[in-house]
Amino acid sequence: MSPYRAARIGERARLGIDLAGALGLTGTLLAYLSLSSLLPAAAAVGYGEPFWPFLAAGAAAGGVGLGLARLGRRRAAGPIGFREGYLVVSLTWLLAAVYASLPYLFSDEAQLSRPVDAFFEGMSGFSTTGATVVTDVESLDRSILLWRQLSQWLGGMGIIVLALAVLPRLRIGGRQMFESELPGPEVDQLAERIRDTARRLWFLYIGLTIVLIGALLFVGVSGLDDDLTPFQAVGNALSTMPLGGFATENRSLEGFAPVTQWIVAAFMALAGLNFALLYRTLVRRDPRALARDEEARLYGLLLVLGSILLFAEIVDKGLFSGEEAVRQAFFQATSLMTGTGFAITDYVSWPTLALMAMIGLMFVGASAGSPTGSVKIVRHLLVGRLLRRELRQTIHPELVIPIRLNGRPVEERTLRAVLAFVVMYIGIFIVGAALLAIDARFGRVQLGITDAVAASAGTLGNVGPGLGFAGPMGSYAPFSDFSKIVMALLMWIGRLELLPVLVLLTRNYWRV
Amino acid sequence: MKIVVVGAGQVGSTIVEALHGEHDLTVIDTVRDRLEPLAYRYDLRTIEANGASRRAIQQAGTSGADLFIACTSRDEVNLVACSFARVEGPRATIVIRTSNVEYIDLWREGRLDVDFAVSSELETAHAVARSIGMPSARQTDSFADGQVQIVEFEIPQGADPAVVGRPLRDAPIPDDSRVLAIIRETSLTLPGGEDVIREGDRIVVIGSPSAARTWGGLLAPGEGVVEDVVVFGGGQVGTAIARTLAEQGIGVRVIEPVLERAREIAEQLPRCRIYNATGIDPDFLERERIGRAQAAVFAMKEDAKNHYAATLARVHGVRFTIAVVHDTISTEVYELSGVDVTINPRAVTAEEIVRFAHDPRTQQVAMLEGNRYEVLDITTQPTSEYVGLRFSDMPIRGALIGAIVRDGRAVFPHSDEVLQAGDRVIVFTERARVADVEKVL
Numbered sequence: 033m034s035p036y037r038a039a040r041i042g043e044r045a046r047l048g049i050d051l052a053g054a055l056g057l058t059g060t061l062l063a064y065l066s067l068s069s070l071l072p073a074a075a076a077v078g079y080g081e082p083f084w085p086f087l088a089a090g091a092a093a094g095g096v097g098l099g100l101a102r103l104g105r106r107r108a109a110g111p112i113g114f115r116e117g118y119l120v121v122s123l124t125w126l127l128a129a130v131y132a133s134l135p136y137l138f139s140d141e142a143q144l145s146r147p148v149d150a151f152f153e154g155m156s157g158f159s160t161t162g163a164t165v166v167t168d169v170e171s172l173d174r175s176i177l178l179w180r181q182l183s184q185w186l187g188g189m190g191i192i193v194l195a196l197a198v199l200p201r202l203r204i205g206g207r208q209m210f211e212s213e214l215p216g217p218e219v220d221q222l223a224e225r226i227r228d229t230a231r232r233l234w235f236l237y238i239g240l241t242i243v244l245i246g247a248l249l250f251v252g253v254s255g256l257d258d259d260l261t262p263f264q265a266v267g268n269a270l271s272t273m274p275l276g277g278f279a280t281e282n283r284s285l286e287g288f289a290p291v292t293q294w295i296v297a298a299f300m301a302l303a304g305l306n307f308a309l310l311y312r313t314l315v316r317r318d319p320r321a322l323a324r325d326e327e328a329r330l331y332g333l334l335l336v337l338g339s340i341l342l343f344a345e346i347v348d349k350g351l352f353s354g355e356e357a358v359r360q361a362f363f364q365a366t367s368l369m370t371g372t373g374f375a376i377t378d379y380v381s382w383p384t385l386a387l388m389a390m391i392g393l394m395f396v397g398a399s400a401g402s403p404t405g406s407v408k409i410v411r412h413l414l415v416g417r418l419l420r421r422e423l424r425q426t427i428h429p430e431l432v433i434p435i436r437l438n439g440r441p442v443e444e445r446t447l448r449a450v451l452a453f454v455v456m457y458i459g460i461f462i463v464g465a466a467l468l469a470i471d472a473r474f475g476r477v478q479l480g481i482t483d484a485v486a487a488s489a490g491t492l493g494n495v496g497p498g499l500g501f502a503g504p505m506g507s508y509a510p511f512s513d514f515s516k517i518v519m520a521l522l523m524w525i526g527r528l529e530l531l532p533v534l535v536l537l538t539r540n541y542w543r544v
Numbered sequence: 545m546k547i548v549v550v551g552a553g554q555v556g557s558t559i560v561e562a563l564h565g566e567h568d569l570t571v572i573d574t575v576r577d578r579l580e581p582l583a584y585r586y587d588l589r590t591i592e593a594n595g596a597s598r599r600a601i602q603q604a605g606t607s608g609a610d611l612f613i614a615c616t617s618r619d620e621v622n623l624v625a626c627s628f629a630r631v632e633g634p635r636a637t638i639v640i641r642t643s644n645v646e647y648i649d650l651w652r653e654g655r656l657d658v659d660f661a662v663s664s665e666l667e668t669a670h671a672v673a674r675s676i677g678m679p680s681a682r683q684t685d686s687f688a689d690g691q692v693q694i695v696e697f698e699i700p701q702g703a704d705p706a707v708v709g710r711p712l713r714d715a716p717i718p719d720d721s722r723v724l725a726i727i728r729e730t731s732l733t734l735p736g737g738e739d740v741i742r743e744g745d746r747i748v749v750i751g752s753p754s755a756a757r758t759w760g761g762l763l764a765p766g767e768g769v770v771e772d773v774v775v776f777g778g779g780q781v782g783t784a785i786a787r788t789l790a791e792q793g794i795g796v797r798v799i800e801p802v803l804e805r806a807r808e809i810a811e812q813l814p815r816c817r818i819y820n821a822t823g824i825d826p827d828f829l830e831r832e833r834i835g836r837a838q839a840a841v842f843a844m845k846e847d848a849k850n851h852y853a854a855t856l857a858r859v860h861g862v863r864f865t866i867a868v869v870h871d872t873i874s875t876e877v878y879e880l881s882g883v884d885v886t887i888n889p890r891a892v893t894a895e896e897i898v899r900f901a902h903d904p905r906t907q908q909v910a911m912l913e914g915n916r917y918e919v920l921d922i923t924t925q926p927t928s929e930y931v932g933l934r935f936s937d938m939p940i941r942g943a944l945i946g947a948i949v950r951d952g953r954a955v956f957p958h959s960d961e962v963l964q965a966g967d968r969v970i971v972f973t974e975r976a977r978v979a980d981v982e983k984v985l
Contacts, residue, residue, distance in 0.1 A: 428817075430820050430821040432806040432818040433818075
């Protein structure tokens with residue numbers, strides 16, 4: 033045996049995961065995802081705009097995907113394993129962002145012509161963040177605009193959940209990948225088969241999107257809101273349901289009538305509920321499922337509290353009054369807490385307490401099992417109960433206190449994971465904010481302390497707008513390339529709930 | 545009556561002891577050593593076989609049996625035995641002993657094909673709950689859906705002199721109650737108006753629940769409502785006790801030494817506080833102020849541990865202790881060292897099962913003073929010679945009517961009340977006269 037072969041055998045044994053299998057599955061997912069470029073291509077034909085950027089992007093993604101899939105098929109045996117799942121999920125989302133950026137690059141759009149900007153925009157779309165580097169949205173081609181909105185809508189319920197729902201016999205073994213993509217510590221099962229659960233979630237998601245489009249179209253056509261064109265109705269609905277935040281206008285939703293803003297606010301609040309619970313409530317007609325759920329109740333309570341806080345502050349400072357003050361407070365609180373990022377006024381100039389409350393809301397998030405980002409209500413609930421238990425056990429060390437969620441005891445392992453998640457989340461947020469501040473210092477970008485904090489929290493939490501120049505009516509364009517890449521990575525990590533990405537950074541993951 | 549008993553353990557032998565002589569008994573057990581003592585002492589047939597085998601059940605003459613009792617300590621054997629008995633003995637009333645509350649619930653829903661299901665754990669828990677409701681009581685039994693209680697009190701020093709030390713006819717006895725018996729040393733009297741209750745006596749009182757509580761207050765002044773009970777041991781019995789007490793609104797703390805088990809019961813009993821501790825650590829007892837508890841229940845698996853923990857708890861200031869007994873002999877040990885109430889799960893279970901062996905009209909029995917006396921709940925027949933008589937005119941034949949249930953309501957009769965056909969009568973009597981009383985009524 034030659035020394036060369038011995039070395040190769042040694043090397044191969046050291047790699048603990050089935051790399052080819054993982055890449056193959058990622059390729060398959062990407063190849064299927066590339067079909068989504070046909071929709072904006074068709075729209076481009078309809079609008080008389082160039083359609084080839086979409087077809088080219090689709091062909092590129094499809095080609096790479098098929099190539100990877102072939103690589104995997106050559107060596108594949110059986111379904112993908114538990115460990116490979118993390119790599120597949122992380123890589124698929126990274127490649128999806130790259131794929132989303134291709135049409136921006138191929139089109140002759142000057143605002144998105146630089147690869148870093150295009151990648152930022154693509155990741156912002158698929159991760160439903162809604163942070164943009166575009167300064168003049170209205171000047172974009174309609175087909176590009178539609179693609180931007182569509183990427184959020186596809187990312188909202190999850191690429192892999194979609195693949196599970198529609199694709200025939202994907203080589204996915206367990207529900208672990210499904211779980212690492214769907215937000216929240218535990219996945220509520222709606223059916224015996226994971227595929228049926230995925231289908232029901234998508235069915236509900238599509239159904240609600242259609243209802244919202246219908247409502248906005250009605251408002252526009254009936255003359256209740258003269259500024260709302262059918263294109264805007266569809267575009268903003270595709271951004272509301274996934275709690276995304278890309279708007280079709282430069283000034284977000286400011287220009288629309290109050291009725292439109294109320295409808296969007298209501299659907300943001302709705303989309304922030306656990307979809308499995310929503311399914312039980314709306315489709316199975318069990319309204320108590322929602323009313324009894326502890327997470328849903330706390331979600332409602334926090335929405336109301338956040339709105340009241342903002343309301344008191346803006347009324348006190350004389351910024352708004354009457355119905356408009358209520359609408360402003362509720363809309364902004366809902367938009368930031370659920371991680372949407374729409375705005376109906378440029379709140380960058382709001383008083384300090386209101387801004388602090390808004391940054392705080394970015395860390396709350398909406399319910400698990402919704403397209404939201406951030407920490408999510410259920411984790412706050414569990415951490416609160418953990419802390420209360422810790423206090424009780426200080427006095428009574430021998431007391432055994434199970435922590436319950438909706439009356440059912442939660443496993444200690446899950447609790448530990450929740451606590452670890454929150455600590456890691458805060459840690460990554462701090463590192464992100466620090467990197468942005470340091471880079472701004474060298475890049476000579478005017479970045480205040482709240483601006484750095486808001487940008488890091490806004491991208492990691494998949495919220496979207498920050499403060500300062502990156503506020504709701506502004507853009508992330510002034511940031512340096514380095515900062516943009518940092519923030520794109522924060523969106524990626526935040527969308528996948530930290531773990532699938534972070535685990536790839538450990539040496540253990542790759543070893544046997 | 546022909547009766548088949550599967551299982552000759554403690555429950556089985558207590559049942560045999562209560563039923564022998566009057567009935568034709570067959571006992572099935574796998575262990576010869578358990579059967580032989582029964583066969584030597586009593587007149588019955590024994591079969592050495594597995595109770596879960598169809599042949600053994602046929603051999604025992606189940607086809608002609610009136611009552612079939614499956615009371616081994618194993619639920620699965622009892623279940624199989626009962627389902628064979630259902631096939632083999634169409635006439636038999638089937639009674640199953642189970643330790644699983646789920647089976648009891650199943651039976652209540654009518655989905656378990658037996659006539660009665662009895663759980664040691666639940667019966668024990670109820671017994672504990674009854675005596676905690678009345679700390680001065682030695683034993684409490686409920687009849688007629690709890691409308692009638694029969695309580696055995698020990699008369700302590702410092703009992704209210706209004707009822708103690710003066711003739712009963714002059715004593716302000718609570719309404720809706722009656723003294724059924726006064727036990728002094730080993731002799732029992734069915735008291736008349738001139739008899740006197742003395743310190744150190746034991747008395748049996750029948751009455752409504754509120755009257756029984758008034759009695760408890762008279763005999764042990766200063767003991768208020770129980771709010772804080774500590775249960776030592778979170779096994780099946782301890783858990784059942786904790787659950788029953790918590791359901792009555794009593795604050796319960798449970799001490800369980802095994803962490804895994806402590807977690808389990810903490811999940812099952814959201815209203816109780818569960819400690820993971822041995823219960824015999826003085827620091828722990830001090831820190832958690834166990835001594836402040838109004839009552840402590842000892843439901844660990846070993847009598848010796850219960851004994852030690854109970855003594856330690858008394859040292860720390862617990863005033864009222866209840867211990868669960870597994871070995872009959874431990875009762876005396878416990879009582880000697882000052883445990884206030886002892887409860888034998890097997891005896892309680894046997895008592896519950898034995899009542900099915902009585903006349904089918906008999907609804908419930910309680911056994912007092914180690915089986916020497918029984919309380920019967922009988923529906924009077926129109927042919928009874930006592931129907932139409934006033935209570936004051938009834939000849940006393942070693943039995944006393946304590947209460948009647950008429951149209952679902954309990955009445956505590958005065959001397960000129962008249963017995964009617966169809967009345968449910970609660971009678972206190974010596975065990976030897978049970979058959980006579982049943983015949984007369």
